[in-house]
Amino acid sequence: MNWEVWLGTAAVGAIAMGCSGGSSSPEGGTSTSNAAPNDKIYTIGMSQCNRGEPWRVQMDADIKAAAGEHLNLKVIFKDAQNDTLKQRSQIEEFITQKVDAIIVSPKESQPLTEPIAKAYEAGIPVIVLDRAVIGDKYTCFIGADNVKIGRAAGEWLKNALGGKGTVVELKGLQTSQPGIDRNKGFREGIAGSDIKVAFEADMKWLEPDARKEMESALTRLPKIDAVYAHNDPGAHGAYLAAKAAGRDKEMLFVGIDALPHEGVMYVKNGLLASTFQYPTGGKEAIEVVLKVLKGETVEKTITLGSRVFTKDNVDAGGEALP
Template sequence: MRSVRIPLAAAAPFVMAALVLAGCGTTSERASGGASPGSSKSCKGTDGKYTIGMSQANVAEPYRQRMDDDIKAAAKDVPQFDVKFADAAQDNAKQVADVENYITQQIDLLIISPNEAKPLTAVVKKAYDKGIPVIVLDRKVEGDAYTGFIGGDNVQIGREAGKYIAEKLLPQGGNVVELKGLAGATPQAERHEGFVEGIKGNPKVKVIASASGDWLREKGQAQMDALLKANPKIDVVYSHNDPMAEGAYLAAKAVGREKEMKFTGIDALPIPSGGIKAVEQGRLSATFTYPTNGKEAIAAAKKILVECGTIEKTQTLPTRLIDASNAAKIYAEENPTG
């Protein structure tokens, strides 16, 4: 069979057409898989209306209620946004179901603060793979199937807390008990890891016991009650959040031992029942700020949905020490109207 040679100039239009078709695919192919994972399929600019689903691990923790409140407040400034909220109440199965429900509703963007990392990873990936942008707050999931993570550096926070205890509260050494957050939640492991690093500079500081208070004041109080009975000499309580630190203080006060030890926490919410006031009023020696990320989450959602832009994969927010020297000043700055 004799081959036919086609001049290059004549062939060019056919080649270009083939490339265009190969790149675009059919309409059904584009709808089912053309959108890159986690990219917004519904960015309509300022004229659009967008439904955002917020999946919260629980609202029993004041920090998490404040996170929801901050998201609501920030969203009020974006008229295109309608934000729905779901409370998982520390139940992984319920949080999975909440996200599945959002996917069914075809929300435009998912914000999630996972109860635990591993159990929520698959459903977060499912949303992401369907083209729903996913912003993960505070607690991480496994892998990288999400659009962006916003949170504090929990290892650094734990490290700063450890250094404060080793250098300021116990320079001559002493006994520490650690009240941990919920097992399986990434901040729990990271705040412990950082703390262990932070106290290494003072070998006379000994962690003599630990217990999990699941981030809750009542459970922290109950765990501290048991720790007090088992440990006659405790110099410092390092708590992974302020509510558990307050619970520990109450447990110690109930048996007349609160003056024997110091208490430190993490969160520093600028509310009457928060950690800053607890420091100002003398119940806690120190706390460390841990931003709720609510304002930043809505800013990221606006950039994705309204501005059709992209966000950083990881946004790390800073922390700072709050002790008796600056608690009143910082509280006043955070609450200018009183």
């Protein structure tokens, strides 16, 4: 066998891992509450696009916690492992099972629009989380606005730096919508000020990559006033690079997502100057499900607000952004 064949097959291996390596939790884990004997138990199907990302693990945890407060709700969690077709069959399974409501956080808009519409037409309320689908054949869409959050981060940094300074931007994957939006919003936020983005790189949401890129930025720039990373692990990686260079006190670190055990902890420990919450909508999804099951009408689109966490407000649970 020669090397081309080896490398070719190695590439196939990488793809195989992408598909099969994505399972982080057993499929179909359930959380049941102790219901009183005579109550009707409502079953909710939840299809998560993947449980590899901490933020999505948090979304499932939020749903579980919110559902746990209601004795008559039972949630079936399914992990689509980043596979569109798997997610499609999960929704079809929920229809066959005749669940009382479906919550879905889709991997992609186009291929999941039809399966979701089928569930909706079968009379099952469908709550779509985070990524929208096309058309209007769903009950409610709950999501946050990454452009708005990026803009808030830009404006916060503009204030914190007094309107001028040198900034490093460590971007999330620039072929993903959140990465594009967090970049766009930030640039809007700092527009009109003397803040200059002197170094920018795509760290693909990964902490080791953020650290590598930050090392390059530190070598190139004699003075850095702030680092804006599109997620908290990225900001943390940048912090580690600056600390290793003995320059962490020179600059502010700003991240996004504000998961309780990640970004919020980093702020609490003085590593990050601020982090901006990207809410999961898990709690809100259960609230909407309850309203729908009671026969109340709900809004078609709910845009979630964000919160900013700084060292001054982190102990008070952050501050809601306007």
